[in-house]
Amino acid sequence: MATKTAAERRTEARRAYDAYVQECPTRHLLDRISDKWVSLLLTALAGGPRRYGDLSRIVAGVSQKMLTQTLRTMERDGLVSRAVTVSVPVRVDYELTELGRSLLPVMQAIKSWAETHIEDVLAARERYDDRPN
The missing domain is CATH 1.10.10.10 (Winged helix-like DNA-binding domain superfamily/Winged helix DNA-binding domain)
Structure with a gap:
């Protein structure tokens, strides 16, 4: 089984909508609704x-x-x-x-x-x- 690069892990996490990942779009939504x-x-x-x-x-x-x-x-x-x-x-x-x-x-x-x-x-x-x- 091949290991994943950091970029692959970030992309996978982004697809899973993990707000702890910097690039995750849910962060923008959390920012918006917390206004x-x-x-x-x-x-x-x-x-x-x-x-x-x-x-x-x-x-x-x-x-x-x-x-x-x-x-x-x-x-x-x-x-x-x-x-x-x-x-x-x-x-x-x-x-x-x-x-x-x-x-x-x-x-x-x-x-x-x-x-x-x-x-x-x-x-x-x-x-x-x-x-x-």
Whole structure:
């Protein structure tokens, strides 16, 4: 049985989608879905379709540029769908796709965990920062 080169092992691992392999495309997806705007927009869309302006109000602090960019990448990744209704002004609604809805429970759990444990994290940071070097 022949041994495999490092390049062959990396290619094989990439095909198996092992996120610990640097070239694995799942790393890009993990990077994308761990973005704070993606997680907030996913959970904001949990209740159903929302207009762009509604999302802008719900997700406080997101700039127009970042909101547009994030929604576009989420649409490209198949997490949201965009529906344009011709009217004056034009109406644009965003909704989670089936793929986006499958990610929703994970994101809701992370959001809930963060809201529940923020005091613990802030206290840990303070203890860490107060340690002598």
